[in-house]
Amino acid sequence: MDDACGVFVSVNGRDEGAGTKAEPVKTLSEAIARAAEQRGAVYACAEEFTEVAEVPAGVAVFGGLDCANGWGWIGETAKTVVAPEVEGIALKVIGGEGTARIEDMSARAADARAAGGSSIAVLVDGATAELARCELIAGNGADGAEGEDAPSEMPAQAEPGNAGTNACSDLDTSGAPDETLPGGAQVENACDGSALSIGGEGGAGRVNNGGSGQIGEPGGLGAAGSGEPVAGDWSCAAGGTGQGGDNGPPGEEGLAASGPGTLTSSGYEGVSGGVGGPGKPGQGGGGGGGAKGGAAICAGGMQGAGASGGSGGPGGCGGLPGQGGGAGGASIALASVDGKVTLKDCVLKAGNGGKGGAGGDLQPGGLGGLGGIGGTGMGGSKAACDGGKGGQGGNGGPGGGGLGGPSLAIAYRGETVKQQGQTTLTPGTAGAGGPGGSSNVAENAGADGVRVAEQEFS
Structure with missing residues (x-):
C-alpha cells in the first residue's frame, strides 16, 4: 500500500504531519x-479514537490496520x-455524491446522560453507504x-360570605311598611382572572316578608334559601339556609x-406525556333567606324590617395541573434517515432504552368560603338564615407519563437496510413507560418502548 493511496492516521501521529x-x-x-x-481514502490503525467521526459521501475509510508492522490488515482480530x-x-x-465505504471499524456510542438523550452508534443521513466487517455498538x-x-x-381558601343585617338596624323613623334591609352582598373569587366563582x-x-337569597355561580345549583313560608311555617331549617355549592370539576x-417517536438527521426523539388540565x-x-319583620319588634314599639340573610361563600379555586413526563432516550446501533445502506458481515448491538419520565403531580383544589351569617331578630322576630x-x-x-425509550438494532426512515453475509442484529431491553402524575391516579402512564431488531419510522 503506497502513500499515494490516501491519508494515513494513528493516535500516535500529528495532525500537522504529512499523512503518510x-x-x-x-x-x-x-x-x-x-x-x-x-x-480519496483514509487508512486507520487498529487503535481507539476518542472522537466523533463524520464521513462524507465519496470517502472510504479502511480500518483494522497494524501500523506497527507495515500497515498490514488485521481487521479479522482487531478493529x-x-x-x-x-x-x-x-x-x-x-449525504452527497458518491458512496461512503467503511471497513473494519467498531463504532461505540457512549451511554447517554442528559435526560431523554439517545445513544446511536452510526447514523446515515441521506447517504449511500457500504459497511463491511464493522461493529456498531450503542x-x-x-x-x-x-x-x-x-x-x-x-x-x-376563598373569602367567606358577608353577614346579613340585624333587624331594626336601619329603621326609618317614619315606620314605613316598605322598609327593606338588604342581604349580605355577594362575594366573588377571581382565581386566575378567567375563572370566577360567586357566592349568592x-x-x-x-x-311583611323575608326575601329569597340568590343562587351561587357558576352553574344553576348552590340554591338560595327562601324567606317565604314553607308549608305554613318558615324557618332556616325548612329551606331558608342557602345551599352549599357543588365542588368544581377536576x-x-x-x-x-x-x-x-420520530427519526431525523439529528437522531431520535420520543414522545412526552401531556400536560394536565386545570381544575375548575x-x-x-x-x-x-331574609326574615319577616312586622309591628312592635323594634325599640319604642315601632314596626320594622326583619333581619336579612347572609350571602353564600364563593367556591374555591381549581388546582393547577402537573406537567407531562419526558420520553426516555433510545439505544440504536444503526439509524438510516433516507439513506441507502448495505451491511456485510457486520455486528449490530443496541443497549437499553431509557425509562419514560413520570408525569407531574396535581395540585388539589382550594376550599370554598364559609357562608355569611344571617342577621339576628328582635322583638320576637326570627333570625335570618x-x-x-x-x-x-x-x-x-x-x-401524563413519558414514552419508554426503544432498543433497536436498526432504525430506518425510507429504504430498508440491505444485509449480506453473516450480519447479526441484537437489540437490548426497552425502557418502561413513565407513570402518570400523583402515583398514576388517573392511570395515564406512558407506553413502554419497543425492543426489535428493525423498526421503520415514517
Whole structure:
C-alpha cells in the first residue's frame, strides 16, 4: 500500500504531519477532511479514537490496520475503534455524491446522560453507504425528565360570605311598611382572572316578608334559601339556609405518551406525556333567606324590617395541573434517515432504552368560603338564615407519563437496510413507560418502548 493511496492516521501521529505511513495524522477528523478534498481514502490503525467521526459521501475509510508492522490488515482480530467520550452519535455518514465505504471499524456510542438523550452508534443521513466487517455498538439511552409538579399546597381558601343585617338596624323613623334591609352582598373569587366563582347575595329582610337569597355561580345549583313560608311555617331549617355549592370539576389528566417517536438527521426523539388540565372553581353557595319583620319588634314599639340573610361563600379555586413526563432516550446501533445502506458481515448491538419520565403531580383544589351569617331578630322576630358554603375547587389534572425509550438494532426512515453475509442484529431491553402524575391516579402512564431488531419510522 503506497502513500499515494490516501491519508494515513494513528493516535500516535500529528495532525500537522504529512499523512503518510511514516508520518500519519493523529485524528480521524483531520484524515477524513484531507481525504474528502482529494476524494480519496483514509487508512486507520487498529487503535481507539476518542472522537466523533463524520464521513462524507465519496470517502472510504479502511480500518483494522497494524501500523506497527507495515500497515498490514488485521481487521479479522482487531478493529479501528471510534469511541467518543461525549454522548450522542459516534459516527455519522453525510449525504452527497458518491458512496461512503467503511471497513473494519467498531463504532461505540457512549451511554447517554442528559435526560431523554439517545445513544446511536452510526447514523446515515441521506447517504449511500457500504459497511463491511464493522461493529456498531450503542450504549444505553437516558431516562426521560420528570414532569414538573404543581404546587403541593392547595390554593388559599376563598373569602367567606358577608353577614346579613340585624333587624331594626336601619329603621326609618317614619315606620314605613316598605322598609327593606338588604342581604349580605355577594362575594366573588377571581382565581386566575378567567375563572370566577360567586357566592349568592343574601335575601332582604322586609316588614311583611323575608326575601329569597340568590343562587351561587357558576352553574344553576348552590340554591338560595327562601324567606317565604314553607308549608305554613318558615324557618332556616325548612329551606331558608342557602345551599352549599357543588365542588368544581377536576382538570383532565394529561395524555399518556404513545407512538414510535420520530427519526431525523439529528437522531431520535420520543414522545412526552401531556400536560394536565386545570381544575375548575367550586360553585358559590346560595344566599340565606331574609326574615319577616312586622309591628312592635323594634325599640319604642315601632314596626320594622326583619333581619336579612347572609350571602353564600364563593367556591374555591381549581388546582393547577402537573406537567407531562419526558420520553426516555433510545439505544440504536444503526439509524438510516433516507439513506441507502448495505451491511456485510457486520455486528449490530443496541443497549437499553431509557425509562419514560413520570408525569407531574396535581395540585388539589382550594376550599370554598364559609357562608355569611344571617342577621339576628328582635322583638320576637326570627333570625335570618346563613348563606351556604362555597364548593371546593376541582383538583388539577395529573401530567401524563413519558414514552419508554426503544432498543433497536436498526432504525430506518425510507429504504430498508440491505444485509449480506453473516450480519447479526441484537437489540437490548426497552425502557418502561413513565407513570402518570400523583402515583398514576388517573392511570395515564406512558407506553413502554419497543425492543426489535428493525423498526421503520415514517
